[in-house]
Structure formats: structure tokens, C-alpha cells
Amino acid sequence: DATGSITAKDVDSFIHHHAPLCMRNLHDSLRADKHLKHGGRLQYGLFLKGIGLSVEEALIFWRQAFSNMSDDKFQKEYAYNIRYNYGLEGRRVSYNPYSxxxxxxxxxxxxxxxxxxxxxxxxxxxxxxxxxxxxxxxxxxxxxxxxxxxxxxxxxxxxxxxxxxxxxxxxxxxxxxxxxxxxxxxxxxxx
Ligand code: SF4
Known part of the structure; x- marks a missing residue:
């Protein structure tokens, strides 16, 4: 289990050096737009989980990445889905990164x-x-x-x-x- 092997502040460098093109493309789009649509958040969020970003670090990473958004909006509309991917909400299934x-x-x-x-x-x-x-x-x-x-x-x-x-x-x-x-x-x- 890789959980905890990477923190929010490592993501830029680790993705740049080691991630496949699909994930570098998502990361670059996130940095350029300060946002990603649902399909991208899911694909990239589960990948980051798979490389060892804990749910606490994922919440920090996405909060900082959506830098144009109010904290209120982030907490209401996005934090739930992040916790959901980690099995902490809803059906409480821990989802796997996509093949x-x-x-x-x-x-x-x-x-x-x-x-x-x-x-x-x-x-x-x-x-x-x-x-x-x-x-x-x-x-x-x-x-x-x-x-x-x-x-x-x-x-x-x-x-x-x-x-x-x-x-x-x-x-x-x-x-x-x-x-x-x-x-x-x-x-x-x-x-
Ligand atoms: Fe490579 Fe698979 Fe990502 Fe396509 S989906 S870029 S084949 S790692």
C-alpha cells in the first residue's frame, strides 16, 4: 500500500517526471484552468490515490488547485466527491484507479x-x-x-x-x- 508516500506539494514534480501522458495532460489542464470537469477529476483523482496521496493530502491538493473557488463552494460541491473516492462517503467503497x-x-x-x-x-x-x-x-x-x-x-x-x-x-x-x-x-x- 503506497498511501502516504506522496504529499500535495510533491504532485507537480512527481507527475512531471513519472506520469503517463493521460495524467500529465489532466494535470496541465488543471493548472491552466484551475478546474477539471467531473470525468477528469475522477480519472486523475483515482490515479493520485493510487500513487499514494492520502485523502487528507488529496483534499489539500484539490483545494489549492481550484484556486479561483470559494472555500464554501469547494466544501459543498467537491470535498464530498473526494472523500467518496476514498470510500469515506456514500456506499463506502474504496474505488480503484482506472486501467x-x-x-x-x-x-x-x-x-x-x-x-x-x-x-x-x-x-x-x-x-x-x-x-x-x-x-x-x-x-x-x-x-x-x-x-x-x-x-x-x-x-x-x-x-x-x-x-x-x-x-x-x-x-x-x-x-x-x-x-x-x-x-x-x-x-x-x-x-
Ligand atoms: Fe498510456 Fe494508458 Fe494513459 Fe493511454 S490511458 S496514456 S495507454 S497510461
């Missing part, structure tokens, strides 16, 4: 929403621009886009992992879960 298959095949984002899988849900042009912005070389971008064109979204993500972790010489299993991507990236950095 890649779930993110790729259910509830596609509509405009203005930022959840989903960039390899599956970004337009070709947006994905290419995002990869280039992350300084991925032209030939590597082409490799990733070729996999996406053939609908091999998780293989594209696995390739993305390999390209962005060149210090890792071992073959990795195909990425099937965003939290696995994150844990693997951290393990490699700690070696």
Missing part, C-alpha cells in the same frame, strides 16, 4: 473535457504537437503516430515510455495501467 482499457474504451471526452487517453482521444495533430512540445524527436514521433494509426494505443504508450526512459535497457511489459507506468518510471529513476 488503460477502461480509459480507452469508455466515456470518451467531449469538447472541454480532458480525461481519456491522448493516444486514443487526441486528434492526430494535437498528439503530434504535444509530443514535439515534450521534445520527442521527429523519428520517434513518427513511430508513435504509426502505432496510433493502427489503433495500437497501449503499444504507442509503451513506446512513449521507452523513448522517454532511455536509461532503461530492459524490455518492459506493455503498459496496461497508468499507475504501472508511473511505478515503473519511479523504479527506474531510483535505480
Amino acid at each position: 488503460c482499457t477502461k480509459i480507452i474504451t469508455s466515456n470518451p471526452p467531449s469538447s472541454g473535457e480532458n480525461h481519456g487517453c491522448p493516444f486514443r482521444h487526441f486528434s492526430h495533430n494535437n498528439l503530434e504537437a504535444r509530443l514535439r512540445k515534450d521534445n520527442i524527436s521527429g523519428s520517434h514521433v513518427d513511430e508513435i503516430l504509426a502505432l496510433v494509426r493502427n489503433k495500437h494505443y497501449q503499444l504507442a504508450c509503451t513506446k512513449h515510455f521507452e523513448i522517454t526512459h532511455p536509461q532503461n535497457k530492459e524490455k518492459i511489459d506493455n503498459i496496461e495501467h497508468p499507475n504501472t507506468y508511473y511505478e515503473l518510471s519511479k523504479q527506474i529513476a531510483e535505480k
Whole structure:
């Protein structure tokens, strides 16, 4: 159990260095808009829970992130859902972070929403621009886009992992879960 291994103030740096593109996209959108819609809060909130953010730290993180919102509104409309995800409200079920298959095949984002899988849900042009912005070389971008064109979204993500972790010489299993991507990236950095 990773609970407690990360605090609200670590999130920026840990996400930047270790999270897969779906979660970095959600994090960047949250920082840019100081808000995330429901689907994004759910996908990202459960991911953060999975990497070890406790409910207390999650409440701090989201309160600070929604910096344009009154405390009253936050407590009334958002704090409940955060506690709910941790099994402290409602049905008292502790929810698990979403797998890649779930993110790729259910509830596609509509405009203005930022959840989903960039390899599956970004337009070709947006994905290419995002990869280039992350300084991925032209030939590597082409490799990733070729996999996406053939609908091999998780293989594209696995390739993305390999390209962005060149210090890792071992073959990795195909990425099937965003939290696995994150844990693997951290393990490699700690070696
Ligand atoms: Fe996230 Fe999975 Fe898509 Fe990778 S393949 S970006 S981990 S949903």
C-alpha cells in the first residue's frame, strides 16, 4: 500500500517526471484552468490515490488547485466527491484507479473535457504537437503516430515510455495501467 508516500506539494514534480501522458495532460489542464470537469477529476483523482496521496493530502491538493473557488463552494460541491473516492462517503467503497482499457474504451471526452487517453482521444495533430512540445524527436514521433494509426494505443504508450526512459535497457511489459507506468518510471529513476 503506497498511501502516504506522496504529499500535495510533491504532485507537480512527481507527475512531471513519472506520469503517463493521460495524467500529465489532466494535470496541465488543471493548472491552466484551475478546474477539471467531473470525468477528469475522477480519472486523475483515482490515479493520485493510487500513487499514494492520502485523502487528507488529496483534499489539500484539490483545494489549492481550484484556486479561483470559494472555500464554501469547494466544501459543498467537491470535498464530498473526494472523500467518496476514498470510500469515506456514500456506499463506502474504496474505488480503484482506472486501467488503460477502461480509459480507452469508455466515456470518451467531449469538447472541454480532458480525461481519456491522448493516444486514443487526441486528434492526430494535437498528439503530434504535444509530443514535439515534450521534445520527442521527429523519428520517434513518427513511430508513435504509426502505432496510433493502427489503433495500437497501449503499444504507442509503451513506446512513449521507452523513448522517454532511455536509461532503461530492459524490455518492459506493455503498459496496461497508468499507475504501472508511473511505478515503473519511479523504479527506474531510483535505480
Ligand atoms: Fe494513459 Fe494508458 Fe493511454 Fe498510456 S495507454 S496514456 S497510461 S490511458
